[in-house]
Amino acid sequence: MKIRILKALLKKEVMLMKRNPIIPKIILVMPLMVMLVIPLVANLDVKNVKVVVVDNDRSQLSRRMIANLNAAAAITVNAYSDTHEDALAKVEHGDADVILNIPYDYSKRVALGGTSVSVEANGVNATKGLLGAQYVSQSVLMTLQQWQVENGITVKPAEISVVNRYNPTLNFKNYMIPALMVVLLIIICGFLPALNLVSEKESGTIEAMNVTPVDKLTFVLSKLIPFWVVSILVVTVGMVVGWLVYGLAPEGNIGVIYLATILFSLVMSGLGVTIANQSATMLQSIFVMFAFIMIFQLMSGLFTPINSMPQWAQVITYFIPPRYFIEIMRAVYLKGASIRELWLQFSALAVFAVVLIVISAKSYSKRG
Template identity: 50%
Template sequence: MRTLFVLLDKEFRQFLRNPFMPKMTVAFPVMIMLVMPWVTSMDVRHIGVAVVDRDHSETSRRLAQKIANSDYFTLFALSDDFRGQLRNLEAGNVDAILELPDGFERDLESGNPQHVSISANGVNAMKGSLGTQYLMQTLSLTLAELSAERGRPAPADRVAVQYRYNPTLEYRNYMIPALMIMLLVMMCGFLPALNLVGEKESGTIEQINVTPVSQFVFTLAKLIPYWLIGLAVLTVAMTIGWLVYGLVPVGSLGSIYLAAALFILVMSGFGVIAANCSSNMQQTMFGMFFFVMIFILMSGLLTPIQSMPQWAQRITYALPPRYFIDIMRAVYLKGATVADMWPCYAALAGFAIVFNATAALTFRKQS
């Protein structure tokens, strides 16, 4: 134990003397949590809409005003020239065209409204799809308001939609737990690997080789500081999520920290394997970057796993972040417990055992 404490003291001193690492450890999670939730948003806003008004009635003007006043839309033009607006759609100046036919208000009063045409730009499929849905919803709500103001019964809603766990459909609430996972991948995967390879390149590992320090104690001394840093970074990230975005976990903090501890063990073991198989910084960085890209793109961090092909979905079972992502989002948004998510906890524990055992077997106390 005394040897371990001496090595830990050496690691912390070496870390704090580094002119870059302490600053990066503090600045990186703060910047990620303050900036990324705003820029990595799948919410669709500022949809350019052109209204082709052939009716020129109070109802059509009311609809155009609603679109202009909405945060989701930008009223590009109000005209009666459909071909001209279609050219704007083809040029990418607008995202959707709302065409109100002649006699729209008259037919609406008689209870036999005409169909309203919406032409959307489908190049950006998500923006086109969501923009059309927003436009249809705005149209329905405006017509219901007009019916109520004129003393007519509003059309009955046949479908009642309730969004559970994320009532406002804020994409930030979905992404913030994922960003915490990215921080742990970087802090507890990349940094230990680069630290170990740095010992090889600088030649200081040769001084350890001639000492009676066992490979287990040496590796443990390399990893423990980053385990503590990872838990501290997670705490900072959750605090920023609470103070800046008002997002607090519905479930218990213990469930989050237990999953985080297992995931930190997984990533640190993976980092040691990468370092053991590399002889310089470049090899380590390229190897880690390759696998981290797979983790980010295929583990459900950015896109739903269910949207992937069947062969890709099978591959995701071999990716540790998949299970941690499921735990974080379930605990944060749904209030899930360890008992609810025990298969994911068991999978992380299994990965931790396999990765760290492999790291111990591939480590050789030689330069």
């Protein structure tokens, strides 16, 4: 490897990238778009849970329960039914998500025990059903406890207090923003180097390149290094938008984020170059890259927690590099973790980077 040759190659890459009509725009516009739009739409918070009440009690207690339900932020009581069948029909028509059943003489019998309200939820949208039923039962339980205290009925306190540390309001945006930057890097640092190399094959420039004394590693590095700069740019745009628009700034050191970014950009661009080495056309490389990106996005813990995957899938996630980068980003952003606590993730990323660079250099063949 010669520094002089690497310099000349890098100079050429920069000139070509600057003159490309699309690539520089993608590098700037895509992070902006993703960071401005996705946190608002890819939101798992459940709002507007519609409740239908079947009130067979018609007591002071039941009225108070309904009033308190209506007062809760995410819940609206939008229908009343006389019978359970009628309520079910409303759920079926989509007029309600959750049914609250208050049995006959509930307020009289509740002191004696042996009776209870029931909550049923529409499970078609699993998240909304689960969270909606939870919200309703919490509200009902609170009203009941207040009522019991006021009426001097002694109850065993069965309260569990949950405090969400690091993301106290369980704001989904705080969870998504660090991860979205990972998505951006997966796409930009994975696709662009692959397309760049395959376009050299398609335009034939690789033939003139192959007869020069440039060795494999130097050539491959000239394809990877520009993406350090690109990845740092992308993450910077992401962090600035996260801070200005959503008020979310990293708790920890920005340097840790940048270090992880450079390592991860090497991993992704190494993968991109490896795929490009095996592809003859852009279409081939795009298809293969898509397969990897699908798996990376769905199995890296980006949208769904790794802990809730089946055991065998959890084992697979150890071989998915973005998993470590997402862990680093979330830990630094939300917990303010330092590199000492994240050494495991950092070393995993470093190992992936070295292995992929070696594979991409080895698989690049000048000869047919």
